[in-house]
Amino acid sequence: MPKATEGSVLKAETRPEQRAETLRFGILGCGVIGPHHARAIAGLDGAELVAVADTSVVRAETLAGEHGCSSFPNLQEMLSGADLDAVCVCTPSGMHAEHAIAALEAGKHVVIEKPVDVTLRAAGRLLAAQRATGNKAAVVSQHRFDASTLAVHDAVSGGRFGRLTTRTVAVRWWRSQSYYDSGGWRGTWELDGGGVLINQAIHSIDLLQWLMGPVVEVTAHTGLLAHERVQVEDTAVAILKFQGGALGTIVATTAAYPGLTARITVNGDRGSAVIGDDELSTSTPPASRRKQTPTVAAKTRLRRYWRSVAWTGRDPVRAPILAVSRWRIGTR
Ligand SMILES: NC(=O)c1ccc[n+]([C@@H]2O[C@H](COP(=O)([O-])OP(=O)(O)OC[C@H]3O[C@@H](n4cnc5c(N)ncnc54)[C@H](O)[C@@H]3O)[C@@H](O)[C@H]2O)c1
Numbered sequence: 001m002p003k004a005t006e007g008s009v010l011k012a013e014t015r016p017e018q019r020a021e022t023l024r025f026g027i028l029g030c031g032v033i034g035p036h037h038a039r040a041i042a043g044l045d046g047a048e049l050v051a052v053a054d055t056s057v058v059r060a061e062t063l064a065g066e067h068g069c070s071s072f073p074n075l076q077e078m079l080s081g082a083d084l085d086a087v088c089v090c091t092p093s094g095m096h097a098e099h100a101i102a103a104l105e106a107g108k109h110v111v112i113e114k115p116v117d118v119t120l121r122a123a124g125r126l127l128a129a130q131r132a133t134g135n136k137a138a139v140v141s142q143h144r145f146d147a148s149t150l151a152v153h154d155a156v157s158g159g160r161f162g163r164l165t166t167r168t169v170a171v172r173w174w175r176s177q178s179y180y181d182s183g184g185w186r187g188t189w190e191l192d193g194g195g196v197l198i199n200q201a202i203h204s205i206d207l208l209q210w211l212m213g214p215v216v217e218v219t220a221h222t223g224l225l226a227h228e229r230v231q232v233e234d235t236a237v238a239i240l241k242f243q244g245g246a247l248g249t250i251v252a253t254t255a256a257y258p259g260l261t262a263r264i265t266v267n268g269d270r271g272s273a274v275i276g277d278d279e280l281s282t283s284t285p286p287a288s289r290r291k292q293t294p295t296v297a298a299k300t301r302l303r304r305y306w307r308s309v310a311w312t313g314r315d316p317v318r319a320p321i322l323a324v325s326r327w328r329i330g331t332r
Pocket of ligand 1: 028029030031032033034053054055056059073074075090091092093095113114115140142183199
């Protein structure tokens with residue numbers, strides 16, 4: 001795969017739809033999310049899953065068996081034993097930068113699960129390694145590619161909602177105690193980096209900022225209200241002031257049994273939109289709707305994602321790094 005330096009744009013004749021080359025992926029971390037990456041890669045033209053690795057040999061071998069690829073007990077052995085172009089980093093959040101930097105320095109591109117890591121310092125180290133190596137580093141923000149998000153983004157940036165006045169995020173989910181007990185890293189400051197804000201509501205908060213611009217002031221309260229053996233918050237509320245004067249709120253919880261919706265609203269003096277569970281439920285004036293089945297939507301998102309990352313020279317690690325700085329304001 002040709003390398004693009006930061007800010008460079010590959011010439012039109014090398015765009016992906018005209019290339020026959022196959023990207024060879026390895027996946028590090030075969031827990032909950034690793035198998036989703038495996039299925040997404042299997043569904044893409046021009047991508048092949050070559051290897052997986054996990055310190056749990058059983059998980060690595062099981063996923064490798066399902067996809068007919070090699071398995072390894074750790075990253076170093078996968079990097080030296082498999083011929084890879086890119087590594088998907090699907091390990092606990094506080095390990096992301098360390099693993100991604102090792103892969104970048106071994107000459108691989110990296111797709112890193114959200115969040116980029118759990119501290120700005122780690123994110124800075126990752127950015128420095130990406131710049132030094134010239135390889136690509138992308139952080140997963142898959143909901144930026146939902147048809148609903150793109151329609152609202154078009155409407156906001158085209159000024160169709162007029163002057164933006166209020167924006168809200170409400171993520172009312174349920175995570176059982178057994179969820180937090182299922183991995184030693186969950187609910188810890190060191191490896192989860194925070195609670196509902198950085199783990200579950202991260203997608204909606206990312207969209208809130210991507211759709212409506214930067215937040216300049218935050219007032220927040222957090223609480224651990226319905227779980228045990230957890231260091232971090234399971235509930236948070238925040239009042240936001242955006243650049244430009246609009247006001248907003250965040251309500252995020254993993255303590256709303258049995259689990260309700262994730263909803264984003266955008267209000268302006270000429271129009272409003274509501275995105276509920278990734279679907280555009282209300283938009284006045286109407287935003288364009290692109291109907292897709294969930295499978296097609298997921299494939300399209302990943303394809304668009306890789307195009308934007310691998311072929312335009314965009315620096316995709318920046319936005320999530322900025323987002324990390326916002327979350328930290330409200331949670332500690
Ligand atoms: N984009 C999304 O919507 C989404 C959804 C779920 C999880 N995630 C993110 O994916 C990451 C993983 O979450 P998960 O729910 O799959 O966790 P998980 O605990 O189910 O899986 C993590 C895996 O990493 C393995 N592992 C731990 N340390 C390792 C090491 N040093 N080397 C190799 N393997 C190691 C563990 O054995 C485990 O199998 C988290 O950062 C999470 O935030 C993203």
